Amino acid sequence: MLTVILIMTAGMIAGYLLRKYKKLSKGLDKTVSYVIYLLLFLLGITVGQNETIIRNFHLIGLKAFLITCASVAGSLVLAALVFHFFFRHDHVDDTADKGAGVLQGEDA
Numbered sequence: 001m002l003t004v005i006l007i008m009t010a011g012m013i014a015g016y017l018l019r020k021y022k023k024l025s026k027g028l029d030k031t032v033s034y035v036i037y038l039l040l041f042l043l044g045i046t047v048g049q050n051e052t053i054i055r056n057f058h059l060i061g062l063k064a065f066l067i068t069c070a071s072v073a074g075s076l077v078l079a080a081l082v083f084h085f086f087f088r089h090d091h092v093d094d095t096a097d098k099g100a101g102v103l104q105g106e107d108a
Contacts (some may be wrong), residue, residue, distance in 0.1 A: 018024060047053055
């Protein structure tokens with residue numbers, strides 16, 4: 001874990017020092033994408049070679065599906081609660097009615 005943190009820190013320092021070079025930044029964006037694709041491919045090869053994973057793939061897939069469904073449901077419930085308690089404005093209708101009355105009074 002320390003190795004990962006050190007590599008990430010070294011990358012951040014290098015990025016900070018090289019931030020002036022915009023062309024380098026554009027080239028790195030594409031390179032990073034391709035490296036991530038390569039890493040995912042290599043991870044797939046490693047998973048494909050693991051007999052335990054392949055034998056239990058149907059169980060792993062079912063558990064992953066259930067975890068995904070629970071995560072989505074939990075996110076929706078929490079988002080609804082946050083909206084209800086922090087972003088719902090009941091007084092908007094009251095001010096809209098008062099504003100409409102004022103406008104009608106001005107027109108008459």
